[in-house]
Amino acid sequence: MIAVQEITIAILGAGAWGASLANLAIANGYTVRLWSRRGSETLKAVLQDAQIVVSAISMKGVRDVVSQVQSFPLSPETIFVTATKGLDPQTTRTPSQIWQTAFPSHAVVVLSGPNLSQEIQQSLPAATVVASSIATAAEQAQLVFSSPRFRVYTNPDPVGVELGGTLKNVIAIAAGVCDGLQLGTNAKAALVTRGLTEIIRIGNFWGAKTETFYGLSGLGDLLATCNSPLSRNYQVGYQMAGGKTLTEILANLPGTAEGVNTCEVLVQLAKQQNITMPITEQVYRLLQGEVTPRQALDELMLRDIKPEYNY
Ligand SMILES: NC(=O)c1ccc[n+]([C@@H]2O[C@H](COP(=O)([O-])OP(=O)(O)OC[C@H]3O[C@@H](n4cnc5c(N)ncnc54)[C@H](O)[C@@H]3O)[C@@H](O)[C@H]2O)c1
Numbered sequence: 001m002i003a004v005q006e007i008t009i010a011i012l013g014a015g016a017w018g019a020s021l022a023n024l025a026i027a028n029g030y031t032v033r034l035w036s037r038r039g040s041e042t043l044k045a046v047l048q049d050a051q052i053v054v055s056a057i058s059m060k061g062v063r064d065v066v067s068q069v070q071s072f073p074l075s076p077e078t079i080f081v082t083a084t085k086g087l088d089p090q091t092t093r094t095p096s097q098i099w100q101t102a103f104p105s106h107a108v109v110v111l112s113g114p115n116l117s118q119e120i121q122q123s124l125p126a127a128t129v130v131a132s133s134i135a136t137a138a139e140q141a142q143l144v145f146s147s148p149r150f151r152v153y154t155n156p157d158p159v160g161v162e163l164g165g166t167l168k169n170v171i172a173i174a175a176g177v178c179d180g181l182q183l184g185t186n187a188k189a190a191l192v193t194r195g196l197t198e199i200i201r202i203g204n205f206w207g208a209k210t211e212t213f214y215g216l217s218g219l220g221d222l223l224a225t226c227n228s229p230l231s232r233n234y235q236v237g238y239q240m241a242g243g244k245t246l247t248e249i250l251a252n253l254p255g256t257a258e259g260v261n262t263c264e265v266l267v268q269l270a271k272q273q274n275i276t277m278p279i280t281e282q283v284y285r286l287l288q289g290e291v292t293p294r295q296a297l298d299e300l301m302l303r304d305i306k307p308e309y310n311y
């Protein structure tokens, strides 16, 4: 068995999440090299002899970084762990699908869960999920990040785990609007629950398992993100309800709100595939400036009455 000090982990992306993941692995004794496009270390040096490559790049940089990584030699045993929560606008692919396509013979693990980085940086207790079709790869990632303050579960449904973390960002924008307009607890419960229905509907189209969306990476992350002012996605909705424009909000937001771009990809896909996503559609129209927060609310409340489920 290799000692943890001999395992080198390359973490790509030194933003809020990459830095948090680096600290978790360092605390467990791993050798960690952190790369950022503006840092002093080259990508080549950071990748050298890395057994595990963790990506915490925001979605807009994933394809570019993947193609850069492809130009360096890696051991066939190298495991990729992706922690990005977004969708590629050009292909509608998830980050793990992009990594897997570029590195077809490597194991790819998705890491996702209710993980607001500021709380993790304060060592508050949290849990997450590592998912892969290769169980041993997920178990290895589980060992890297597990601690008495960070409980890591394995899961065999990577696309479901990844989509839970990605799709909830759009509902979190809506939840921010809901709180910003002071619509009350009943409204919030209805929004989050019907949001989960929407997530499951489109997630099933991608091949994700319904049960996965009831776990930490689905419902768990939905609850965390829809209820915390620490969430950048929630902040987008909350501040729009307060009358700010999207441009003003994004100019002052600390880091990335992936839900803004994810929403656009989802609306296109839902239209193409004839999948009903009313909350996502209203979030899209709000972000585009086509409706006010109050008009978006009215549009949702005045939809045709119908059964809760089509059993
Ligand atoms: N912050 C959190 O609480 C948190 C928790 C879980 C998951 N995530 C997800 O992790 C990802 C990163 O989030 P974050 O909070 O660290 O964002 P961030 O904005 O703080 O950092 C993003 C990182 O991506 C890099 N990047 C962006 N475009 C790039 C490009 N073209 N080439 C190279 N690098 C590029 C930036 O330099 C930066 O290091 C997002 O998908 C987010 O949804 C964030």
Ligand SMILES: O=P(O)(O)OC[C@H](O)CO
Pocket: 085, 113, 114, 115, 116, 117, 165, 169, 172, 221, 224, 225, 230, 231, 232, 233, 234, 256, 257, 258
């Ligand atoms: O700040 P947000 O909205 O990107 O949310 C961070 C994480 O995804 C919460 O799990």
